[in-house]
Amino acid sequence: MNFDLTEDRQMLQDSLRRYLGDKYPVEHRNKVAYAEPFHDPSKWDELVELGALYALAGEDAGGMGGTGFDISVVFEELGRTLCPEPVLGALMASRILSAAGADQEALLSGATKYAVGLGELDAPYDLSQMTTEAKGGKLSGRKSIVYGGQAADGFLIAAKDGGSVSVYSVKAEDASVTGYGMMDGGGAAEVVLEDAPAELVLKDADAAIQDAINAGIVALCSEAVGAMEVLHKMTVEYLGQRKQFGRPIGTFQVLQHRAVDMLTEIVQARSIVIKAASELGGADASRYCSMAKNLIGRAGRQVAEEAIQMHGGIAMTWEYPGSHYAKRIIMIDAQLGDTDYHLMQVAAA
């Protein structure tokens, strides 16, 4: 039993924390996260140079990591600064390309930005309801809220293909891509495919898609833990500074106990993410990832809403960084299956 990071992962964490702390302060983040292209292409290149993408793939795929704990380290740091770079798409695409045994140097070197299209307008989480279809090597359908799609050079698209599900690769110029910004910063796209030329990546892809979703869940949950810890720290600092009735509001027990409850939930959230990360790739990965996403959803909502409430009016402003943390933490719940969706996954198992 050992809960310390390995030396390599500690170095990765240190360098990402230093870089993002220096180069991605929240003022810069808010400038790029809410305006086209909803990230900062020059910072994307620098993140890649730091090894952020190579950490996401295993050695046989040309990377230097690829385990749940590697993914967790990277995304926790992205979460601490609300970094809107489209790393999630790269991670999920890499999982599928690894399953297909396909070359992914273009992905890991950051030269090609990938987004993964799974969910659809009326079926954001449950892929059994998907309607996008492959016929004669061409795709038709619409993939909805494709995170990172606004900046992607290429898409991996899940489609019904005969009796099973396949993943196809589609170039951005071969699809009708409508990019847009998100409430919590960063971007996504509606990807409409009308007999779009596509290249088969993987047939019978259910297991690979599920693995990509699981990896994405570990990533999002880690991102949430990073963001929650920062927001909790901001809240505690504010409680110590803000004075009402002649004393810091942090001297009021009603607020102290709620701040402690936030901490307790964050400790529990980190624990379940460690568990999910340790199971990634294994037979029970989906179950533990569902557990993690459910707990993170509940903890995230409590932390975000309590942080806003305890800050009072200041957290209702665009100018205060805490409000952007709260938004991201809340909206993570809507990615790759929300609290209730994953609760029912666990209940049904």
Add this chain to the structure above:
Amino acid sequence: MDLTFTPEEEAFRQEVRDFFKENLPDDIRDAVKNGGELTKSIMERYHAILNKKGWLAVTWPEEYGGPGWGPVERHIFDEESCRAYAPRIVPFGLSMLGPVLQKFGTKEQKDYYLPRILNGDDWWCQGYSEPGAGSDLASLKTRAVKDGDEWVINGQKTWTTLGQHADWIFCLVRTDPDVKQQEGISFILVDMKTPGVEVRPIKLIEGGHEVNEVFFTDVRVPLKNLVGEENKGWTIAKYLLTHERTGIAGVGFSMLELEEVKELAKKVMRNGKPLAEDPLFAARVAQAEIDLEAMKITNLRMLFTAQKQGAPGPETSILKIKGTVINQELKDLKRRALGPNAAPFPGSLKGSNLDVAPAGHANDAARYFNNRKTSIFGGSNEIQRNILTKTMLGL
């Protein structure tokens, strides 16, 4: 990051598992399983079984007759004892007074009391809470005054668990009323047979008798019954609070209860189907399972810290808060799964063949009510939040 145990630790787990399989008597296991009363004679037998193996004083170092275990071994022992439906060791002599004497006692005190605790010669209870001093323990009023070579004690203790069986009580008493509250408290040992000690039972919410009031009227004990320095009793109380908290989350017990909830939900029928197939109930169980799964890792993380730093950190208060809440939730789920079949008073259907609850579940409502105590005792969950506010938030 590595969530696995070493081969040595796994071998130790197997050894503990085999030990319970071979040595835990069926009647004791059944009493634990069915929530029956754990009488003094049951607990004496159980303690003697562990003592013979050298596993009774789990927190003690070898020089005092303990097994000299570290936090991980204690954790494994806790898990396996739960899994075997073994009782929880009565803590007052073994995990409370023992470590206090080892740290603060004189040689004479250690030589006399420690072997007697191990051998079951003395049963101890704890004299901390008073009617006016619960969460605000430092406001306690029971007074000890020096008179010649004796202390004369007057006052009242309450919530004294298993006081009806105890030979001795360790007490926090006020020895100086004129200084800051925390600085006028001493830690004194009292023989329950001393004239002037009177024990009165308190009947609990579910009808059971496990706690008592203890009255002290001109009770005279030798001066040498003081542990540590006069007026330094608060230091001892604080030491006890932070000393042994690795088992505080009760993860092993909750894991068993989760399995019981699931089994029960398969047997209980609702609307023509097993309750387990009701999506709302299944979701409630799933949520408790998720919280417990996280708790398991939280527990191991804090164990790892305790092992690394030599002592558990202040964040163990999180284990107390979350561990008790999860366990209470599971007991609530069991009670709710039974519905009205949980309602008959325990034992009231005895002698008839018309039991309404499945075997082993007749006491589930009683256990639910009794278990509400866990978020109140040992420093209420609100006191734990106060501790965390100071230690973790710095507010």
